Amino acid sequence: MRQILQNLGSGETLLAEVPCPRRAEGGVLIQSVRSLVSLGTEKMLVDFGKGSYLAKARSQPDKVKQVLQKIKTDGLLTTVDAVRAKLDTPIPLGYCNVGVVAETSRQSRFAIGDRVISNGPHAEMVSVPENLVAKIPSGVSDEAAAFTVVSAIGLQGIRLLQPTLGERIVVSGLGLIGLLAVQMLRAHGCEVLGIDFDDDKLKLAESFGAMTVNLAADQDPVLAAEHWTGGQGVDGVLVTASTKSDELIHQAATMCRKRGRIVLVGVVGLNLRRADFYEKELSFQVSCSYGPGRYDANYEQRGLDYPIGFVRWTEQRNFEAVLQLLDGGKIETESLTTHRFVFDDALRGYEAIHEKGAMGILLEYEQENRPERHSRLLWVGNQSKELPGSKTDDPSVAFIGAGGFTTRMLLPLLPKQNVVRHSITSGTGVSASHAAKKFGFSRCGTDTRAVLEDETVDAVFITTPHSTHASFVVQALTHGKHVFVEKPLAMNREDLNQVSDCLNENPSQRLMVGFNRRFSPHTVALKNWLRSTSSSKALVLTINAGKIPADHWTQDLEVGGGRIIGEACHFIDLARFIADSPVESVVATAMRGGDGILGDCAAIQLTFQDGSIATIHYLANGHKAFAKERIEVFAGGKVFVVDNFRRSYVVGDKKSLKTRGQDKGHAGEVEAFLQLACREGRWPIPTEELIEVSLATIDADEQIRTQMSAFS
Incomplete structure (x- = not known):
């Protein structure tokens, strides 16, 4: 299509x-x-x-x-x-x-x-x-x-303005939304004064029953509003204009009566003058799109409606109200x-x-030629339509998911030769199409089943939302694919058990989780330096993760799992890799108070079978100027430091490594997956470590969620 x-x-x-x-x-x-x-x-x-x-x-x-x-x-x-x-x-x-x-x-x-x-x-x-x-x-x-939808934007502004029958309302800016708002206000029983520079728009507003002010003719809108209201001032102003100037809001405030209302639907300068609002006790509000529910994932994505007794006009009900006005001839x-x-x-x-x-x-849109929408991958044309299968030494790879991380961090790292770029799929298809064309894949689409059932695909990269990972991993392994899945592997014990069982049932397939930091040259150097110490290690991992809003998808416990499941797993894996010993116990402590309300400020303490210990400070309340990730290892009378994966060194020693930019190991993990898993049939990360780290992460998250419930 x-x-x-x-x-x-x-x-x-x-x-x-x-x-x-x-x-x-x-x-x-x-x-x-x-x-x-x-x-x-x-x-x-x-x-x-x-x-x-x-x-x-x-x-x-x-x-x-x-x-x-x-x-x-x-x-x-x-x-x-x-x-x-x-x-x-x-x-x-x-x-x-x-x-x-x-x-x-x-x-x-x-x-x-x-x-x-x-x-x-x-x-x-x-x-x-x-x-x-x-x-x-x-x-x-x-x-x-x-x-309808553009009218609903104006209608939501009107609802916030709360006009009553007979009130005098100014509409400042007679673009499409402004002219639709004029008609809706007239249908509401209001007198309307429209303000604009354009003669044609002013004439349209007049045809809808409004009085007008022509700014192009140097008419003074404040003086006109004063005459229009007999010196009383207007009841409200709906600003539907677009300008960088602050003057529009000043004018609106000046023409309002005492305790008048101003609602902004458009985009204007907002350096407000306190005196304008203080002396008249004016109210000012910015309208958000079509109405209540906008940008609320529970309402828009999950379909959880607001009860009509508490929220009379949601964005959907605003749509329906506009359609009623259209049906009744109130909007032309x-x-x-x-x-x-x-x-x-x-x-x-x-x-x-x-x-x-x-x-x-x-x-x-033409209706005769309906676009094909079922079970089909769109050929992009970057390669031959006839793709080689698993008989070649070059693995044929497909991507499920084409978000920002995938296109920025993984796809550019695929080698230019020795890999057959089969297909990319995504939910909407837009990102998949763009990525396929940009990175030389032959096909794109939204039909993941077509990819999994294609015998010419040897390996699948899964980079979808966290809640889908375990399911896609099981499907891909069952269809005989090697799998690279971004972290986390699973969000709960049940899903992890299903993945583990599937691995046992498909022993020829290889699975890798995107724990990239263990493949960073800084981590490799650190492990080499640690070879000179035979004693237990004490690890301190400080993660200045930064704040992510509560409404971000990663904070959604059903979709993203929260940041401990979705991100802290990286550092549990890194600690496991550096300690080079199985995890023996996990103790997680959530921070109390306002900064810890989302459960993304926590200390996770790990003990390992060889006596090593690790403390992971995963924090979302730090300053951006501080390094995001700092790893310190105390062992054998030495201190080893990895500073934000840009510089690594041994304190009191000449050993050091510095890279041109951050290198968190993404190139290394892609290379390891293609070579070890796809070509040689080996495990880039031992399967027991994948399950162990995932289980430790789920354990830590469960402890934090229990504490969060107790705090509340």
Whole structure:
């Protein structure tokens, strides 16, 4: 199928051939009929992409500070690679989609054939969670319905403004959202004053029943509002404009009555003047997208609705309210539609966004040629369609997962020769398509079963969300593949036991977990230096992990497992490797108090059978200027130090190692997997150590979760 993508690095807007997405659990698969181009968000992304690197930096000063800090801690080369990889990843454009349900679950409230709107992107097929989908009434055309989602943005701003019948409301900025807001406010029984520079937009606002102020004619909006209200001041201002100036909010505050309300829907300068708000006791609020539920994974991804008695208007219910207004003729969209393009000519729509007077740009999808969406890998064309199988000495590899870590840290490390690059799959297909083309793979898709059942695939790299690792490992081993899986191997004992049983049932297959730090040249050097000491060792591993928000997927106990399961396992493995002795006991202690509320500030103490001990301080409450990872080993009267995997040395000795940038062993682990596991049939990491480290990690996490429950 085809989809519109934006490359933020090169600035190129693409109508790309990508695999059809999989229907996500709790979602529906929709065949697109219409979609609406946003002149706000999408134009901003297109313009950002076309800017120079200097322009990009100037537009995001906070990001620049983060980059500079990363250079200090991780080095220039590592930072440059990370920034380039981020900008080079194409992002889907669009969020106003109309289509027909093509696939759904048995428990769904939607049926195949339903006409629906969603916040799906510009693509021939979209997969959307059910709480972001709404049925279209029979009296609403596809074209009109395409305005639903963008209307809901304006509606949410109106709800926060809390207008009442007869109030006088200013709409500052008469773009698409502003003109839709004018109509909704009029339907609400409000008097409306619209402010803009554009004559055509002002005339449209007047046709919808608003009074207007023409800024291009030097009309004073504050004075006009004063006359309009008889000197009382307006009840509220809905700001739907886009400008870097702070003047707009000052004007809004000046024209408000005492205890008036201001709600920001657009993007404006926010250096607020205290006197503006203090003297009148004004309220100011920023509106978030379509309404309650936005950016809440429980609502959007898991389908957990807010009870209507407590949250009357969620984003889905806002969609439905807009559709009711459209059905009742309270919102008119025909006059707002300035361009129509068939999807073949969609890129012309992105040229039109810079035309004067452009507003509603509709894309129309052909219905005769439905895209293939089942059990098929899309041929990219980087290699021959006829791929060699396991008879060759060169392993044929496939990747399941194509996220940022995969494309930045693993795929660039595959050797240019002696590896057959079979396929890459991902949930949406967009990232898989981009990665396959960039790194020379023959196929891409969303159908992981097709990869696992393909006998020409020798080995599989699994780099999906943590909760899927154990399941994919078992499936891949059962299908006769060697497996490289990113950490963690499993999130609980039950899943770990299934993996262990599967390994016993498939003794010819090799499994490797992405414990890359044991393959770092710094760790290799440390192990060599330690050979001169025969005594037990005391290890101190200090991990300045940095804060990750509570709503990040890694903190989600069902998806990411939390940071002990997802990240601390690295250092339990590293301690096990350095000590070179089985783990005898694990004691984990969580930090109490505010900084430890997520369970990602903890001390993990390990004892080993040879008498060695290790203390892992995994902390999320430190300063970014401090090294992220520092390993100290006390043994035989010496102290051995690995400083952030950039410099290693022996205290009081001339032995040292310094690398140009961070080297955490990713190249070494990929090489070890391909050579030892795929070619020689050996274990890059002994299987008993993989199970042992995973079990120790689960043990530590269980102790911390028990303590967290007691604290609360």
